[in-house]
Structure formats: structure tokens, C-alpha cells
Amino acid sequence: MAIRDIIILPDRQLRLISSPIETVTAEVRKLADDMLETMYDAPGIGLAAIQVAQPVRLITMDISKKEGEQKEPRVFINPEITWSSEETSVYEEGCLSIPEYYEEVERPASVRVRYLDIDGKLREDEAIGLYATCIQHEIDHLNGVLFVDYLSKLKRDRVMKKFTKAAKRAVV
Ligand code: GNR
Ligand code: NI
DSSP states (O other), rough: OOOOOOOOOOOGGGGGOOOOOOSSHHHHHHHHHHHHHHHHTTTTTTTEGGGGGGGSSSEEEEOOSSSSOOOOEEEEEEEEEEOOOEEEEEEEEEEEEEEEEEEEEESSSEEEEEEEOOOOOOEEEEHHHHHHHHHHHHHHHHTTGGGOOOOOOOOHHHHHHHHHHHHHHOOO
């Protein structure tokens, strides 16, 4: 396993639409392993492949309690939301590609997600709470969408500008 670099706003790769994975090859399994290691190292509760500059529809997640010894690594390949609740919930979200920025986002409180697991087996799961928020946040990444897109234009412009300035400072 290896830790990969996480790309940061305003990297334009974050706006790419990721491609479906046709076959779960050894390369895909290696990417999933590296993403899990990168996610735990960050630390984060989810990671989309595009965040390590791979535009493929692959997500890793672990929403288990940080204090617990037991890790619950999950891998989602080509995930699709097949149903969303009318009911919504609000969570304070963060993103490893937008470090140290947190804002509340309202999303469907519960969703059904269909995906392939790491063995290429088709699965469907109902997600609620943090799991529902996280899977929606990650699937958004696969479509080039970031949580700041749900904020007011004022807030979004402010955060985009802050990260654009920081990137410019970093190159000089
Ligand atoms: O680590 C993460 N925490 C988080 C908190 C609330 C809602 C979504 C997330 S996902 C984020 C990691 C990340 O950027 N995944 O794309
Ligand atoms: Ni994110």
C-alpha cells in the first residue's frame, strides 16, 4: 500500500466527470488499497479516486468511530443513488480537497445506493445519517461536484478565492 497525494482546490481535475470501472483488475484493487491508506492517514471518513487524481468511479469510506480499534473499510465501485428520501438532514461537511473549511450542507437524510464491491459483486445498501451524507458527498466528487457548490455564491466565491490565492503563494 502507499499514501498518494490528495489534490486541493482550485485543481481543475476536481471538476472532471469520472469514468465507470469496467473490470475490477489488480490495478483497481491497488488503487482502492492506496486510497484507504491515504484516507486513514489524512485522516478522513471518505475519499473519491479523483482526489488522488484518478478519474474513475471508485470511493473508499470508513465511518466507524475513531476511538474504536475495529476499522470498517468500505469500497464502492460505480456507485449510483437509486432512491433519495424527501426528508433532509443538515451536517457540517468538510473535504480533504478543501482543507480546514467546514460548512453546513442540507441533503436527503437517507438514500439507497447500488454499487459493485471490491470482488465485483453487485450490492445495494440503504444509507442513513453520516453514511448517507458521506456517500452523497463522495458520489458528487465522481461528477465533479464539491460541497461548496451547495453554499451561497458569496461563501463559495470567498472560499474559491482563498484557495486560489494560497495556490499562487505556493508557486512563488
Ligand atoms: O473526511 C471527511 N469528512 C466528512 C465530513 C462530513 C461530510 C463529508 C465528509 S467527507 C470528508 C473526506 C472527503 O473529502 N471526501 O471526499
Ligand atoms: Ni470531499
